[in-house]
Ligand SMILES: Cc1ncc(C[n+]2csc(CCOP(=O)(O)OP(=O)(O)O)c2C)c(N)n1
């Protein structure tokens with residue numbers, strides 16, 4: 192009966208039963224959880240009830256009929272109870288988790304790939320991001336298949352269920368533009384056009400804006416406005432006038448009448464349309480309940496129209512379904528403008544329970560209250576195509592990572608140059624890892640030094656496109672040839688798109704069973720522009736490397752507007768993202784090699800007892816690089832040094848036994864720190880120089896060791912505790928970086944040392960690097976000054992007075 196080849200009519204009765212069941216289970220989940228909360232901590236479960244109900248019909252049609260196992264869905268955040276209810280029906284969600292909806296370890300408020308047990312394809316929560324994720328996921332599918340991978344699996348559709356107010360989010364428009372450029376296919380967006388947002392009823396005429404916009408971007412638009420009951424009524428005598436009235440009715444009024452119900456509809460329709468003739472007859476021939484049913488029978492609540500619309504799509508062009516719905520459909524809250532946080536009262540729930548023929552104590556029973564034989568329903572569920580092949584989450588084998596990476600080290604160079612060299616070398620040598628790397632950048636490919644890689648590996652496009660400049664023999668450094676085998680995805684400037692693209696590419700192993708190693712580059716300050724999307728990508732456990740360059744005030748004359756201050760703190764605080772900031776290119780090569788492995792890990796979360804970090808779980812990586820050319824150390828990379836670089840810090844100069852001060856630096860200011868140690872040499876003994884390669888990992892290890900000790904493991908010691916453990920109690924620490932001083936300001940707390948934390952707190956000033964380091968107090972002189980204050984003793988003779 193669930194066979195999609197069967198006529199829609201034969202599936203409708205059972206789908207209608209399931210729709211009712213799903214709405215019941217979702218509503219009960221919310222009510223039950225709220226009831227428990229009210230008697231407990233008083234937290235209110237708002238926002239879900241009405242918002243879920245408006246998508247229930249559409250989701251029933253999709254999950255129970257139209258979707259195929261290869262399709263992937265992003266569900267509007269507040270429709271999670273419907274999603275969980277569907278999964279519960281299918282045996283993929285537990286009663287225990289539903290009873291604990293929104294509680295500790297219970298089913299999540301918004302579908303979560305990483306935290307929910309049911310088969311969530313894409314997490315949602317921050318509105319707009321899941322929508323764009325489906326678009327980029329479809330582009331990822333095209334990328335994977337164009338490279339000849341995963342062809343044994345059928346192509347899937349990437350489906351997003353979108354709240355109408357969700358379309359206010361600008362990132363959706365940015366994504367639409369990118370989709371158009373890349374020839375988007377296989378993407379369905381279903382807009383839950385209930386004309387209500389969280390606070391309000393939306394503007395009149397939005398429909399036309401939506402329709403024109405989607406058509407402009409090359410999408411098909413399918414409107415689901417009238418349900419079959421309405422369509423039949425329009426054919427009755429006077430029906431045309433009723434249709435015209437519906438079409439011109441303001442959103443606010445439609446909502447208000449929906450809430451008020453049959454009698455109110457009757458009064459209003461009679462006042463506006465009553466003609467003592469056919470229209471009056473059309474209205475009068477219906478009871479209040481029938482009239483209400485007719486007026487609420489919008490396209491988005493009519494299973495037959497929805498199924499027909501979905502099943503009639505026989506092409507791969509992107510389609511926007513604009514489905515008229517009623518927020519709170521089927522519930523007493525339907526249509527009320529304040530219903531977003533509305534909940535059914537106990538009395539209303541009792542009535543709803545009775546209407547669903549659910550006996551007290553049987554609320555969670557799967558087949559309670561159904562009017563069809565249980566075995567028929569079971570047989571239908573067992574054969575629902577979407578779920579028929581079990582869990583749809585894949586894995587992919589790990590790609591081997593070379594033992595070392597060659598960064599073509601020159602005596603003087605920048606970390607950004609080193610990054611370009613590593614990729615260039617990988618591109619030249621080839622191999623499985625190089626073939627699976629996909630780079631992407633928001634219009635900064637050349638300026639972030641991806642040029643050499645792109646020259647070797649080409650730009651990706653579904654259709655080949657020659658480089659006209661090359662054909663015309665015009666000399667150019669960049670060979671911009673597009674082909675289906677290209678490995679660089681060029682994006683427009685929108686940084687949100689960069690991160691969502693990384694999110695989609697970085698889930699390829701799980702969604703399409705084909706591993707990619709995505710590397711995205713951008714200017715460091717613009718991380719903030721795409722920050723929510725970056726957070727979203729990490730939350731979904733997508734795996735990628737983000738390389739940000741240039742960074743800090745070190746970009747100097749490039750302009751004050753492009754300086755980044757907060758990004759080192761973002762690197763430390765972003766869960767799922769491991770942040771490094773190398774000073775030297777040999778460090779960078781070590782970090783990148785380690786990262787290629789780390790991106791592919793998916794092991795258990797037991798901490799490594801040396802660092803207390805949970806590296807086996809893997810994650811994404813952020814490299815904060817610089818364009819400043821600095822003298823590179825002449826040294827041999829030993830396994831010990833490698834491991835310290837990865838752990839987050841090493842002594843570039845070990846402090847002697849009588850050290851009264853140590854300098855701890857990160858990144859581009861290395862040369863200043865080295866110079867400061869030289870200047871201090873005559874007046875402070877045994878000064879140590881600590882190279883911090885990852886404040887993030889150093890801090891995380893320290894915090895984790897502290898927690899382990901609190902749990903009774905007294906021997907737990909982190910890397911930073913060992914590094915600083917040998918310093919005498921009254922040794923001072925000066926920390927310095929081109930970024931916010933708080934990044935390293937915690938070092939003194941590790942063993943209780945006095946600390947001066949230098950860094951950048953203001954931005955916008957332009958000048959040379961020397962001007963700016965002096966201006967912000969992160970040059971050698973400022974470091975010496977801080978060292979003198981941190982380690983009292985005789986005045987340091989090389990110290991210049993601070994301006
Ligand atoms: C980025 C972001 N901002 C704000 C919110 C809070 N929020 C949740 S749903 C919502 C609007 C709901 O309107 P709509 O998308 O039309 O869905 P409906 O409730 O009508 O189903 C808002 C503002 C959010 N989840 N994400």
Ligand SMILES: [Mg+2]
Nearest residue numbers: 355356387388
């Ligand atoms: Mg809405």
